Amino acid sequence: MSDLIYFEDFAPGQSFDLGSVTVSKEEVIEFASEFDPQPFHLDEEAGKASILGGLAASGWHTGSLTMRLLAEGLLNKSSGRGSPGITRLQWKRPVCPGDTLSARAEVLETKDLRSKPDLGIVTVRVTAANQSGTEVVLWESPILFAKREAGA
Secondary structure, three states: OOOOEOHHHOOOOOEEEEEEEEOOHHHHHHHHHHHOOOHHHHOHHHHHHOOOOOOOOOHHHHHHHHHHHHHHHOHHHEOEEEOOOOOEEEEOOOOOOOOEEEEEEEEEEEEEOOOOOOEEEEEEEEEEEOOOOOEEEEEEEEEEEEOOOOOO
């Protein structure tokens, strides 16, 4: 457990590379079929006829892929205790089949919790960009992390 990342290990400006994932056409259609069955997420012709310009992943799919990268690249290696929510969410550009998304998490703020001295809140900005470096999703979220020692 000593190699976990604790609240005390975070500082504003710190950044974490969360890795990357490539999106397939099959995954786009499968996710949309189950969770966001809008035509432009299910059919290439409908996608071309939309403002998206082609078959595009649901924003929820993009967020889910980015969340997986956040979990694998940071949260599962930490004393994370969950989050009270997302304070900002932007789907900035469409994600198309074949795109490779690379994600980062940047620490915006750290704050002790007086009501729970064993926890602190770390506010992070999570972003993912495609292979061209174009940002496709951004969110900001407070995340609870345990401290090494209660009241520290």
